[in-house]
Amino acid sequence: MFCANLLFAMVYSCIMVVVIMESEKEVAFMWDIFLFLFVVVPVVHLIHELGHVLVAKIYNVTQPKIVLGMGPELFRFTLFGINLNVNYIVFLGGYSTTTNEKDEELSAGKVAFISLGGPLFNIVSIILMLPFLANQPLIMVNMFFFFSCWIGFVNLIPFKIGEKKSDGWQVITSLYNLAKSKLV
Secondary structure: HHHHHHHHHHHHHHHHHHHHHHHHHHHHHHHHHHHHHHHHHHHHHHHHHHHHHHHHHOOOOOOOEEEEEEEEEEEEEEEOEEEEEEEEEEEEEEEEEOOOOOOOOOOOHHHHHHHHHHHHHHHHHHHHHHHHHHHOOHHHHHHHHHHHHHHHHOOOOOOOEEEEOOHHHHHHHHHHHHHHHHHH
């Protein structure tokens, strides 16, 4: 219930700010922020996580799941064998999980390719958006382009913060383990 109240308060605050604002530019800017947080960010994260899951499905990994956002679950559905959960605070990232029913462990090479799937899907979406950047001065297209660049390229940087590992970290450690197993 707390998250429902929080979501209502956020939407109500955005509407009240729009009502209080006097100039059209301020109102347009507020709507741009609202659309960025509730449309662009979730779509870019969905593309990223879909990249991981689709590459995992190529390797016959079962039970893929994509979670968008944080907090309690808003709704869930299954599409083409992929479980998608959408949480209340949808603009705070996402993650995907894949588990095997057969308890087989994936090889290091497969883990590396699955980890590369998300950033590669972001880069492909960037390439597909290039024609729209040149012809349309739409702020949403620009926001999508730059946020996809951010998510795609930053996730390729190998880093680890606590238990969180970037896709680049997963790729590097998988390739390291693959090379180490080939030498032994």
